[in-house]
Amino acid sequence: MRFALSEAERQGFGAVRAIVGARVGAAGLHQGAPLAKEELQALFLALAPLGYLGSTLARADGGHALSPLAFGALVEALAPEYTLLGNHSVQRYLAAFGSDAQKRAYLPSLLDGSGIGAIAITERDAGSDLAALATTATPKGNVYVIDGEKTWVTHGLVASLFVVLVRSPAGLTRFLIGADTPGLSLSAMHPIGLCHLSFARLRFEHCEVPASARLGGDGEGAAGAKSAFPLARVLAGLQALRLAESAIENAMAYARERKILGAALDRREIVQDGLARLLTEHAALRLLAYRSLCALEADGALGTAAGLKAAAADLALKACRFCAELQGSDALDTHARIHALERDARMMAVVDGTSVLNRLVLGRRPSLFRSTD
Numbered sequence: 001m002r003f004a005l006s007e008a009e010r011q012g013f014g015a016v017r018a019i020v021g022a023r024v025g026a027a028g029l030h031q032g033a034p035l036a037k038e039e040l041q042a043l044f045l046a047l048a049p050l051g052y053l054g055s056t057l058a059r060a061d062g063g064h065a066l067s068p069l070a071f072g073a074l075v076e077a078l079a080p081e082y083t084l085l086g087n088h089s090v091q092r093y094l095a096a097f098g099s100d101a102q103k104r105a106y107l108p109s110l111l112d113g114s115g116i117g118a119i120a121i122t123e124r125d126a127g128s129d130l131a132a133l134a135t136t137a138t139p140k141g142n143v144y145v146i147d148g149e150k151t152w153v154t155h156g157l158v159a160s161l162f163v164v165l166v167r168s169p170a171g172l173t174r175f176l177i178g179a180d181t182p183g184l185s186l187s188a189m190h191p192i193g194l195c196h197l198s199f200a201r202l203r204f205e206h207c208e209v210p211a212s213a214r215l216g217g218d219g220e221g222a223a224g225a226k227s228a229f230p231l232a233r234v235l236a237g238l239q240a241l242r243l244a245e246s247a248i249e250n251a252m253a254y255a256r257e258r259k260i261l262g263a264a265l266d267r268r269e270i271v272q273d274g275l276a277r278l279l280t281e282h283a284a285l286r287l288l289a290y291r292s293l294c295a296l297e298a299d300g301a302l303g304t305a306a307g308l309k310a311a312a313a314d315l316a317l318k319a320c321r322f323c324a325e326l327q328g329s330d331a332l333d334t335h336a337r338i339h340a341l342e343r344d345a346r347m348m349a350v351v352d353g354t355s356v357l358n359r360l361v362l363g364r365r366p367s368l369f370r371s372t373d
């Protein structure tokens with residue numbers, strides 16, 4: 001059982017922090033327009049040598065064959081400034097389900113950072129509930145005609161390639177669709193947080209794609225999507241924990257400086273009690289996240305990852321609220337850092353399944369690690 005990062009994993013974490021620090025500096029969280037495509041490409045280019053884009057992919061596919069824990073350390077280190085930076089899932093979908101021709105066509109640019117990939121699954125009336133997906137792929141000769149709309153696609157405005165999950169007569173099916181395909185139009189969404197990212201709505205109107213654009217088998221898209229859940233949820237959980245950590249640090253710094261009735265706030269037992277609860281929960285969940293990354297194939301990994309992600313997002317929101325209350329009127333400024341953290345935490349409580357949904361996933365198949373594991 002692993003309880004900490006190895007020296008190499010710690011170095012990976014530190015190297016990512018150095019890259020983030022050089023870009024963000026003292027400015028803190030990104031609050032302006034989403035990063036432009038060139039800025040993102042430069043960031044991915046800097047992260048690529050560490051294995052961020054090659055992630056857990058086999059070396060035969062051009063990947064870095066990192067262990068999930070080593071990869072998790074890189075992803076964790078991107079938050080809170082570049083939470084949910086992504087651009088590694090499409091690579092894993094391609095490696096797992098792509099034909100040799102598809103891998104040759106798309107993997108090199110995605111792995112060197114010049115290509116940006118995005119996943120388009122969610123629809124206005126189908127997020128948690130994949131069975132409700134209504135975008136269709138109708139076979140016509142040797143093409144499929146795609147019709148429908150996808151929402152909340154991360155990197156949607158800057159991606160060159162989308163993995164799109166739609167409904168064909170055989171069932172849920174994935175396609176690889178280029179951003180410049182006729183019949184596909186993009187529009188910007190306006191999120192409350194994670195302002196460094198662009199989110200797009202994708203509209204498919206009689207969009208014809210060749211049968212060779214199918215990624216994996218006809219009707220086999222749901223299994224593919226679900227197999228990606230455990231890793232995605234633990235990574236989201238780890239990043240939510242970084243938001244929580246940042247809120248806790250913010251609270252501790254304030255409590256050290258602010259004097260009430262002649263003593264610093266951090267001398268008050270009620271403040272110490274609140275901080276102690278947050279710190280303990282944070283440390284415990286971080287260990288659970290690392291443990292989960294070491295056991296992604298274990299029975300019950302899906303439930304554990306779902307429960308962890310929900311608890312991490314809850315903690316991030318709780319830590320932000322504690323910090324904001326501690327700061328009194330100082331937190332009422334719209335530019336206070338704690339609000340930016342809280343808006344990001346609200347986004348993290350929805351991505352990769354809402355907290356309610358994730359708790360339901362664990363509750364239906366109670367399966368956390370036991371003391372004998």
Ligand SMILES: Cc1cc2nc3c(=O)[nH]c(=O)nc-3n(C[C@H](O)[C@H](O)[C@H](O)COP(=O)(O)OP(=O)(O)OC[C@H]3O[C@@H](n4cnc5c(N)ncnc54)[C@H](O)[C@@H]3O)c2cc1C
Pocket residue numbers: 084118119120121122123124125126127128129151152153154155194347348350351352353354355356357360
């Ligand atoms: C930051 C961010 C990035 C995202 N990136 C992407 C992306 O790149 N690609 C993509 O396709 N999507 C993306 N999404 C969308 C995301 O996957 C969905 O928002 C998420 O799955 C939840 O779906 P929903 O918003 O439709 O909510 P719904 O699933 O419709 O939930 C609505 C409400 O119903 C509740 N609910 C759901 N199921 C149950 C149940 N069984 N019982 C009781 N209550 C239930 C929920 O808790 C919630 O309160 C992103 C979202 C965010 C916030």
